[in-house]
Amino acid sequence: MAGLEQLGSEKYALLTTFRRDGRAVATPLWVVPDGSGLGFWTVADSGKVKRIRNSGRVTVAPCDMRGKPTGEPVEATARIGDQADFQRVAGTLKKKYGLMGRLTVLGSRLRRGADGTVVVLVS
Secondary structure: OOOHHHHOOOOOEEEEEEOOOOOEEEEEEOOEEEOOEEEEEEEOOOHHHHHHHHOOEEEEEEEOOOOOEOOOOEEEEEEEOOHHHHHHHHHHHHHHHHHHHHHHHHHHHHHHOOOOEEEEEEO
């Protein structure tokens, strides 16, 4: 079973969050390594952010770009990052994903403003 550190090197990861009634909701996304865990960038008012604020319980698994798992899920805990986390993860995302990463960060800032995007840390 891969650990969170190994999942940080994957191009895509399948993040599964849980609704209040326990139903799982899976989302493929870009992830970056962050210490011994992972970080990802997402829209501040997205469903996954609401579910993480309700319960930090998540699973993360390697996947392809369409969300088909390519490995076993890892149980983890997610939390919304602060401004320092935001800057660090944004920088790592730009490095890991190159031009597409830089365009994603810039496009997000232009489209949603400074508060429209959050960083989530998974440990």
